[in-house]
Amino acid sequence: MPKGIYQVPFVGNEPVLSYAPGSAERKELLATYKKMYQEIVEVPQYIGNKIVKSGNKGEIRPPHDHQHIVGYYHKGTQEDVKEAINEALKARKEWADLPWEQRASIFLKAADLIAGPYRARINAATMIGQSKNAFQAEIDSACELIDFLRFNVEFMTQIYADQPISSEGIWNRVEYRPLEGFTFAITPFNFTAISGNLPACMAMMGNVVVWKPSDKQVYSAQVIMEVFKEAGLPDGVINMVLTGGAETAKTCIEHPDFAGLHFTGSTSVFKALWKQIGDNINTHKTYPRIVGETGGKDFVVAHGSSDAKEVATALVRGAFEYQGQKCSAASRAYIAKSIWPAVKDEMKKALDSISVGSPEDFSNFVTAVIDKNSFDKSKGYIERAQASSEAEVVLGGTCDDSVGYFVHPTVIETTNPKYESMVEEIFGPVLTVYVFEDEKWEETLELVDQTSDYALTGAIFAKDRYVLNQGMKALENAAGNFYINDKPTGAVVGQQPFGGARASGTNDKAGSAMNLMRWISVRTIKETFVTPKDYRYPFLGKE
Numbered sequence: 001m002p003k004g005i006y007q008v009p010f011v012g013n014e015p016v017l018s019y020a021p022g023s024a025e026r027k028e029l030l031a032t033y034k035k036m037y038q039e040i041v042e043v044p045q046y047i048g049n050k051i052v053k054s055g056n057k058g059e060i061r062p063p064h065d066h067q068h069i070v071g072y073y074h075k076g077t078q079e080d081v082k083e084a085i086n087e088a089l090k091a092r093k094e095w096a097d098l099p100w101e102q103r104a105s106i107f108l109k110a111a112d113l114i115a116g117p118y119r120a121r122i123n124a125a126t127m128i129g130q131s132k133n134a135f136q137a138e139i140d141s142a143c144e145l146i147d148f149l150r151f152n153v154e155f156m157t158q159i160y161a162d163q164p165i166s167s168e169g170i171w172n173r174v175e176y177r178p179l180e181g182f183t184f185a186i187t188p189f190n191f192t193a194i195s196g197n198l199p200a201c202m203a204m205m206g207n208v209v210v211w212k213p214s215d216k217q218v219y220s221a222q223v224i225m226e227v228f229k230e231a232g233l234p235d236g237v238i239n240m241v242l243t244g245g246a247e248t249a250k251t252c253i254e255h256p257d258f259a260g261l262h263f264t265g266s267t268s269v270f271k272a273l274w275k276q277i278g279d280n281i282n283t284h285k286t287y288p289r290i291v292g293e294t295g296g297k298d299f300v301v302a303h304g305s306s307d308a309k310e311v312a313t314a315l316v317r318g319a320f321e322y323q324g325q326k327c328s329a330a331s332r333a334y335i336a337k338s339i340w341p342a343v344k345d346e347m348k349k350a351l352d353s354i355s356v357g358s359p360e361d362f363s364n365f366v367t368a369v370i371d372k373n374s375f376d377k378s379k380g381y382i383e384r385a386q387a388s389s390e391a392e393v394v395l396g397g398t399c400d401d402s403v404g405y406f407v408h409p410t411v412i413e414t415t416n417p418k419y420e421s422m423v424e425e426i427f428g429p430v431l432t433v434y435v436f437e438d439e440k441w442e443e444t445l446e447l448v449d450q451t452s453d454y455a456l457t458g459a460i461f462a463k464d465r466y467v468l469n470q471g472m473k474a475l476e477n478a479a480g481n482f483y484i485n486d487k488p489t490g491a492v493v494g495q496q497p498f499g500g501a502r503a504s505g506t507n508d509k510a511g512s513a514m515n516l517m518r519w520i521s522v523r524t525i526k527e528t529f530v531t532p533k534d535y536r537y538p539f540l541g542k543e
């Protein structure tokens, strides 16, 4: 047990390296990328103390060069998932009983390993496997993951320090116990940081975890496991299985010791999982915690008083960074008629200067979308817009999957504010713009609020403070992360806690104490120093 009330070293947000031409970090990252590109990686499952190589291999191909194989991942079975659950449950007691500062040390060390010796490797794996450019890899797989690990340790200590008051003669305490049973993390392809954070933050609070990453993110997932192992994470605490989503969910959710789901991914999958958990509620020993951060149809609404160049820049970065494959990506924009010609012109200039290609070339702003399904999906929206009487492709529109899944940044302009690409999540570099009459500002705000089921991120642009205030009120429930005169992407851990409501998720705010609270079950302890020896009230029966 701790012999002191420790304070954790806390250093704030990890500085983002610039990768300037000639910099040491650029040289190291490029050399690592090239080396890893030529090697054949084998990604195993991590179950208890075993590194499991089933021999049933799935290929890992860079989305920007789909004929090239960089390695294989070993697919598991449901027997592996059952073993992972057993190993997690076996590890539970010792891990849950470990003093918090020992758990904290492991994750702080993991953060330092990523900040130092693993930085180039985890960024290169993210560039190769998920086709992020170096700058996007740096903010995700290095900085955001490091921040999640360090800030969550800080939040954990804040939670533990939060204690009730005590009246005279008693001492009240609360104990923040991990959940009873095992927890289950399912993670998406698009952020290495999310993938590492979901299992890690549950483990940090003393839980044991079965983690199923996306089969499109296995390369960087392996680096995460290597880091956790090197940081000293005991066997069985986080077990990584490489199995099908639906079957794995069934095995975990039907288990009596299933204690919590930490999910990030699409809305339809999360809704199905929620239902499945409800259907199995009589099997579970405890009410499972359910946290899910899901899809978005994120908006930018620009008032006539806003600066056209600022709006255009926010749209280009917000909609097209990482090929629009951010849950937060700007994908529907409402632009006042008086500024639209200037906004379009600025966007055209920007898009004309954007090059599309492999992340190995650091001058490429846009690289490939994740796979053929994603490519076909974006292409479908573009082709339907080209054929539609209600929409027009005004910028971009080129798609080419001969080498990689490249979709050029595309802007659709529609006359129908409920046109399909104003409503549905595309998750690709396709932005749809609806131009409104300047005097219809209030109706437009209502439209923004009512058009989509999602409520993840959104941005408002205006110079007039009354207008901003009006927009903030009208859009109060339309976004969990709301931006004023900025793009709707790029939340930073500790600065903008992230998550949305409505169909976008449970809004438990990744990278905050609010999220960590979901992975603990509080025991309240009252200790009485001088225990009464007589049942009677002092004046009972006395007049």
Ligand SMILES: NC(=O)c1ccc[n+]([C@@H]2O[C@H](COP(=O)([O-])OP(=O)(O)OC[C@H]3O[C@@H](n4cnc5c(N)ncnc54)[C@H](O)[C@@H]3O)[C@@H](O)[C@H]2O)c1
Binding pocket: 186, 187, 188, 189, 190, 191, 194, 212, 213, 214, 215, 244, 245, 246, 247, 249, 264, 265, 266, 267, 269, 272, 273, 293, 294, 295, 296, 326, 327, 328, 425, 427, 456, 498, 499, 500, 504, 505
């Ligand atoms: N709100 C957020 O914080 C946030 C962050 C990142 C991504 N996302 C969302 O994630 C989606 C993109 O990621 P994706 O393509 O990896 O999502 P996805 O839903 O296809 O997959 C997410 C995970 O669920 C698994 N899965 C798929 N089908 C399953 C099933 N039937 N049962 C159980 N698991 C299943 C996948 O294998 C993967 O591990 C987008 O909708 C995006 O908006 C949201």
Ligand SMILES: N[C@@H](CCC=O)C(=O)O
Binding pocket: 190, 191, 325, 326, 327, 328, 488, 489, 490, 491, 492, 498
């Ligand atoms: N937190 C990220 C988005 C994560 C979802 O894909 C952002 O704020 O842009």
